[in-house]
Amino acid sequence: MSSVGSRTREAAFIHKLLLNLRPKQKFRRWVCLLSLTLLLLLWFGSLITPSNPSSGSRLRGYRRIRPGRMGQFLDIHCNRCALVSSSGQMLGARAGNEIDQTECVIRMNNAPTRGFEKDVGSRTNIRVVSHTTVPLLVKKEWYYFKQSADTTYVFWGPERNMRQDGEGIIFNNLLKLAIKYPKVKMYVMTREKILYCDNMFQNETGKNRMKTGAYLSTGFFTMILAMEMCDSIDVYGMIEDNYCSQANRSVVPYHYYDQKRISECRMYTYHEHKPLGGHRFITEKAIYAKWARRNKIQFKYPAWRLHRGLDTLHEEWQPV
Numbered sequence: 001m002s003s004v005g006s007r008t009r010e011a012a013f014i015h016k017l018l019l020n021l022r023p024k025q026k027f028r029r030w031v032c033l034l035s036l037t038l039l040l041l042l043w044f045g046s047l048i049t050p051s052n053p054s055s056g057s058r059l060r061g062y063r064r065i066r067p068g069r070m071g072q073f074l075d076i077h078c079n080r081c082a083l084v085s086s087s088g089q090m091l092g093a094r095a096g097n098e099i100d101q102t103e104c105v106i107r108m109n110n111a112p113t114r115g116f117e118k119d120v121g122s123r124t125n126i127r128v129v130s131h132t133t134v135p136l137l138v139k140k141e142w143y144y145f146k147q148s149a150d151t152t153y154v155f156w157g158p159e160r161n162m163r164q165d166g167e168g169i170i171f172n173n174l175l176k177l178a179i180k181y182p183k184v185k186m187y188v189m190t191r192e193k194i195l196y197c198d199n200m201f202q203n204e205t206g207k208n209r210m211k212t213g214a215y216l217s218t219g220f221f222t223m224i225l226a227m228e229m230c231d232s233i234d235v236y237g238m239i240e241d242n243y244c245s246q247a248n249r250s251v252v253p254y255h256y257y258d259q260k261r262i263s264e265c266r267m268y269t270y271h272e273h274k275p276l277g278g279h280r281f282i283t284e285k286a287i288y289a290k291w292a293r294r295n296k297i298q299f300k301y302p303a304w305r306l307h308r309g310l311d312t313l314h315e316e317w318q319p320v
Contacts, residue, residue, distance in 0.1 A: 059228055061193025062154055065171075065178045065186045074187050074229075076126075076152070078104035081230035083222060084120055085237035086111040088252030088264055093301040095236055096121040102234065106226055108218045109133040110144075112257050120236075120256065124151045126229075128222040131157025131170045138173060145181045156189040156221050189221065197224055204287045213276035220284050223291070232296035240304045241285040244268055 064071030082102035084090070086109065099105060099121030106126045107113075110133050113122045127144075129137065134155065137144045144151075155162075161170040171188065178186050197216055201209050209216065219238070226233050237256075243249055244265035253259045254267045271278040289306050291297060 059225075061190050061196065062187040062225075063190055065155075065174055065188055067175065067179050074152070074154070076104075076229050078125075078230045079232070080104070081106055081226055081233050082121070083226050083233055083235045084108075084111070085219065085235070086255045086257070087237040087239065088254065088256045088259070089237040089239060089250070089301055090116070090119050090256045091252060091259075093119045093237070095119060095301055099123070099236060104230065106222060108222055110136045110140075111255070116256060124148060126152050126154065126225070128154045128156070128218055128225060130218045131155065131161045133218075134170050134173055138177070141177065141181075145177060145184050149181065149184050152185040152187065154187045154189065154225060156194065156218070158194075159191055162188060162191075197221060200224065201287070204290060205283060212280075213274070214278055214280045217279040217281060217284060219281075220287075223288060227291065227295055227297075233298070235288075235297060235299045236301050238288070238299055239264070239268075239285065239302060240289060240299070240306075241282050243285075243302070244282070 059074040059076065062074035064074070080102055081104045082099045083106045084099060086107075096116075096118045100123045104125045105121060105123045106128065107124050108128050109130055111120075113120055113124065155170075155174060157170055160168070162168050164171055166172070174186060174188065178184070197220065198209050201207075201214075201216060201220070223235075249265065252264050254261050254264045268281040272280055272282045288297070288299075289304065292299070292304070292306060
């Protein structure tokens with residue numbers, strides 16, 4: 001009887017032990033199933049989510065132009081950049097070797113390098129292009145898109161020209177180029193990015209761009225892109241905002257590659273006070289000076305003194 005009682009107690013203990021284990025086993029199974037479900041959801045999400053947009057990219061305002069669809073966002077980072085302006089200040093600068101030794105070289109619009117290598121260098125990694133300059137690139141498409149196929153192009157323009165419903169004249173031309181030269185990396189600034197740049201101008205000046213009849217310049221968009229993709233920036237050929245009021249200023253052409261055109265300071269002064277449709281070149285230079293104080297931006301040929309803030313210019317800038 002004692003042995004039977006002992007076995008009975010042992011069976012009861014094992015039964016109780018099994019009962020205690022079952023909730024833990026259920027919990028473990030539930031955790032395993034949950035983990036497996038999460039893995040399957042992640043895997044399935046990777047199949048239905050386009051792989052082209054880079055979630056880690058800081059450059060989500062620039063989309064690749066692709067036939068039939070818009071491609072991935074621009075995703076590029078440079079430790080050091082050379083932003084080369086198109087100013088006549090570059091004539092005789094002999095900065096070509098210095099510029100070409102920089103990790104990433106940024107140029108604007110249709111500014112050429114051939115024939116000006118000693119002053120402006122020969123390399124181009126990024127070229128920021130206005131909608132009004134696209135026809136000029138098309139006229140020399142072999143040079144810009146065939147011979148310079150390793151250059152990344154970023155195009156900007158108003159919605160009426162860049163709309164993607166078949167009615168945007170400039171975008172339609174860019175799409176044709178993307179089809180003809182599929183290896184060329186061509187990006188367009190999104191409408192949201194354009195609005196962001198407008199807000200940047202208003203935040204820095206206290207003035208609404210559209211209400212003052214102003215247009216942002218290609219240089220403004222280029223500077224914003226450079227600050228987003230570069231840790232440090234060397235800017236070549238840009239003059240500071242008070243340069244044209246200096247008695248000992250140099251008289252240079254507006255563009256280094258068009259020496260018969262109007263002088264730089266005359267162009268700047270004309271646009272600064274143009275009631276409608278003008279670029280506020282001088283105001284933009286004052287904004288750059290402000291950005292240079294809180295970013296790694298250095299101006300060369302000529303060097304800037306960063307002599308004052310933007311507040312003084314707020315009082316002086318009164319568009320007619």
